Amino acid sequence: MPVIVGAAIVADGRVLACERAAPAEVAGMWEFPGGKVDPGESEVAALIRECEEELAVDVEVGDRVGDDIPLAGRDYVLKVYLARLRGDRRPQALEHSDLRWLAADELLTVPWLPADAPIVAALPPHLAV
Numbered sequence: 001m002p003v004i005v006g007a008a009i010v011a012d013g014r015v016l017a018c019e020r021a022a023p024a025e026v027a028g029m030w031e032f033p034g035g036k037v038d039p040g041e042s043e044v045a046a047l048i049r050e051c052e053e054e055l056a057v058d059v060e061v062g063d064r065v066g067d068d069i070p071l072a073g074r075d076y077v078l079k080v081y082l083a084r085l086r087g088d089r090r091p092q093a094l095e096h097s098d099l100r101w102l103a104a105d106e107l108l109t110v111p112w113l114p115a116d117a118p119i120v121a122a123l124p125p126h127l128a129v
C-alpha cells in the first residue's frame with residue numbers, strides 16, 4: 001500500500017506542528033511535515049526530502065512513533081517517525097500557513113488532522129525534558 005510519511009521533529013522537549021494552507025477541506029488543520037513516498041524511494045529519504053521542501057531544514061530521522069495509520073477512505077497508510085534538526089537552519093513555513101513548537105502540555109492546543117490523533121497521543125514520552 002502506498003505510504004505517506006510524517007516527521008515528528010523534536011527539539012528541546014517540543015515537537016514541530018505545521019498548519020496546512022491547502023486544500024480548503026483541511027486548511028487550518030495541523031499535521032507533521034511530510035508527504036507521499038515516491039516509487040523506489042525509502043521512507044527515510046522521503047522524510048528528508050519533504051522536510052527540505054516544506055521547511056528548508058535537514059533532518060536526522062529516528063525511530064517510529066505510533067503505529068501505521070490507514071487513512072480513511074484512501075489507499076494510503078500514514079507512518080510517522082521521530083526526527084531531529086541537523087545543522088543551524090530553523091524551519092520556515094514554505095508551504096504551511098503557520099508553524100508552532102508544542103510542549104507535551106500544549107499538544108492539544110491545535111486541531112490536528114483526525115488521523116494524527118494516535119500519534120499525538122504517543123508523543124508525550126518523547127517530549128520529556
Ligand SMILES: Nc1nc2c([nH]c(=O)n2[C@H]2C[C@H](O)[C@@H](COP(=O)(O)OP(=O)(O)OP(=O)(O)O)O2)c(=O)[nH]1
Binds near residue numbers: 004006032
Ligand atoms: N504530511 C502529512 N500528511 C498527513 C498527515 N496526516 C494525514 O492525515 N495526512 C494526509 C493529508 C494528505 O491527504 C496526505 C498527504 O498529502 P500531501 O499533499 O501532504 O503529500 P504530498 O505533498 O506528497 O502530495 P502531492 O503534492 O504529491 O499531492 O496525508 C500528517 O501528519 N502529515
